[in-house]
Amino acid sequence: MNCDVLVIGSGHNGLALAAYCARLGLDVTVVEAAPKVGGLLSTEEVTLPGFRHNLHAVTLGSYAPFYRDFDLRPFGVRYVRPPVEYVMLLPDRHLTLRCGDPAANYRAIAAFSRRDADTIADLHRRFHTTWLREYYAPPLPAGQRGQGLPPAEQREFDRLCALPFRTAVDEMFESEEVRLLFCLKAMELTGDTGIGARAATGEYPATGDFLFRLAFDEEYHIVIGGTNELAQGIARLLAHLGAKVLTGTPVERIVVASGRATGVRLANGETVEARAVVSAANFANTMLDLVGAEHDFQRAIELNPDLVDAYLVRGLASLAYSRALKTKKADWPANCSKSCMWHIWRNLDEPIRRDRV
């Protein structure tokens, strides 16, 4: 079998990449080890029959260009926008952010600090367009962020993007609660439970660039039927575009000749030649298991152990509890049950301390 582009893995990113390539008219094949598509877009009946649970990804952010470039509704994907995006429960009050309602979110933040609410509005006005354009483009080196802004604004945007996350939070916001809001969101969205980089250094694994993403009201959607329906919908789009998706087909090895990937060997012994091989399996597995340490990628991982660490942390995030947790009754604001995310930490040090335990 031959193709132009062979994609290893039918998770969200493998499927999205395959769609872009297929739309260009390339002959695309996606090979997936698991019996069905989706990877971490995984929805299963793990409790009672008929109750489907998202085991990993739940929410879908509106900023990703893929959803502007491809309309998945004709392929059976239906979304619902939860009215409440986020709730932070504090001992005596709570902070609620609503989906796609900047005026309500301004008021929610202003209840803690009007200055912080004004700061977000000001950053949005000055930098939102530039930030969004650069966030989903190949990364620019420090010193070159903020292309197209007036020179003084460009320097300021570039400086803020490069700040360590916590430094940026502390510089931009005065309220402890607002700073906590962004630190908790960073933990949630980077998948860092505190066992990785942050536990070692006390630092959050992101920069001011990521803080912009958290501050600039992204609208969240939930896929009706579970996030695996999203994967099924993209797979139907791929079939429509003429791409092949082979499930239950593990890749055993990426074939490398003269330092270049030329195809893959499947576990069933078959070889597929391709002009380009793209691995959407995780980095460590790709380099160590599929390419092989003899190609000297071992050294690349040794030089950057965080790459491996990041995946270990993600794996841990999906641990399940084997017995019921001891719980306390809390006063639960009426609209909280409709939220995509909740946080209950009370101050900026607590997440780090608790995760270390």
Ligand SMILES: Cc1cc2nc3c(=O)[nH]c(=O)nc-3n(C[C@H](O)[C@H](O)[C@H](O)COP(=O)(O)OP(=O)(O)OC[C@H]3O[C@@H](n4cnc5c(N)ncnc54)[C@H](O)[C@@H]3O)c2cc1C
């Ligand atoms: C607990 C948790 C919650 C999350 N929540 C959200 C959320 O709410 N919103 C959000 O946007 N993101 C969320 N994420 C992140 C999001 O799920 C992932 O970033 C995204 O799904 C990753 O997609 P991917 O295609 O890169 O990788 P994966 O989904 O991991 O796909 C990789 C695929 O490669 C396949 N594969 C691996 N090795 C081989 C091989 N040798 N041969 C063939 N196939 C192979 C695997 O079977 C898998 O299907 C969450 C992640 C976790 C862990």
